[in-house]
Amino acid sequence: xxxxxxxxxxxxxxxxxxxxxxxxxxxxxxxxxxxxxxxxxxxxxxxxxxxxxxxxxxxxxxxxxxxxxxxxxxxxxxxxxxxxxxxxxxxxxxxxxxxxxxxxxxxxxxx
Amino acid sequence: xxxxxxxxxxxxxxxxxxxxxxxxxxxxxxxxxxxxxxxxxxxxxxxxxxxxxxxxxxxxxxxxxxxxxxxxxxxxxxxxxxxxxxxxxxxxxxxxxxxxxxxxxxxxxxxxx
Numbered sequence: 001x002x003x004x005x006x007x008x009x010x011x012x013x014x015x016x017x018x019x020x021x022x023x024x025x026x027x028x029x030x031x032x033x034x035x036x037x038x039x040x041x042x043x044x045x046x047x048x049x050x051x052x053x054x055x056x057x058x059x060x061x062x063x064x065x066x067x068x069x070x071x072x073x074x075x076x077x078x079x080x081x082x083x084x085x086x087x088x089x090x091x092x093x094x095x096x097x098x099x100x101x102x103x104x105x106x107x108x109x110x111x
Numbered sequence: 112x113x114x115x116x117x118x119x120x121x122x123x124x125x126x127x128x129x130x131x132x133x134x135x136x137x138x139x140x141x142x143x144x145x146x147x148x149x150x151x152x153x154x155x156x157x158x159x160x161x162x163x164x165x166x167x168x169x170x171x172x173x174x175x176x177x178x179x180x181x182x183x184x185x186x187x188x189x190x191x192x193x194x195x196x197x198x199x200x201x202x203x204x205x206x207x208x209x210x211x212x213x214x215x216x217x218x219x220x221x222x223x224x
Contacts, residue, residue, distance in 0.1 A: 004153070032210040043115070043201050043215030044154075051210075087154070096167050097142055097208035101154040 002027040002092050006102035013109050016077045021105045023088030024070040031091040033071050034099065035064050038085045047086075078109045113137050117202050117216035124192065125224055132187040132219045134202030142208040143185040145177060148199040148218070160185065161208040192223045 036044035050066040159167035160179040176188040205211040
């Protein structure tokens with residue numbers, strides 16, 4: 001069965017304290033792995049797509065990496081505005097638009 | 112208006128009511144989606160439309176009925192819902208139903224009493 005698991009469920013950091021979020025997956029035929037950010041009361045906002053093991057992408061203080069079994073979202077020197085829920089999703093199937101989401105990691109960055 | 116717009120933002124309905132959720136995208140995308148987000152559970156795909164044709168129905172109960180009249184509009188018709196259907200319903204669009212990233216609306220918070 002296709003499955004996506006994110007850890008930790010919640011993470012509290014001090015401003016400037018770097019850390020990583022984990023997304024492990026078991027799918028038959030990965031078509032792409034996506035990271036989204038969701039703020040309270042809003043829909044998820046797209047951050048990155050990764051397609052193959054060894055691929056990395058960066059945006060400001062965020063860096064996403066991918067292996068054959070998991071992806072990491074590294075947050076370097078976070079700021080309070082980075083506080084949000086981060087969602088990982090994997091695409092399965094061809095041209096089905098089907099994404100399987102993890103439960104998310106809720107990040108709180110304290111000043 | 113830009114992006115993906117959902118109305119209403121909040122909806123309270125009784126179990127015997129019939130209501131509809133509306134979604135409109137202004138991005139020129141060809142695929143549209145309905146997702147359900149319940150507390151402490153992952154986002155759950157409900158329906159996928161590509162070029163106005165339904166390509167995925169993720170075993171959703173028949174009390175949820177989608178409609179996609181054109182590539183810019185998507186509806187979710189609700190009838191005879193159960194309290195456990197209370198959730199945030201998110202609409203999304205993407206360039207196609209392949210590996211294009213999703214653009215989400217801000218959702219409709221549905222409460223079934």
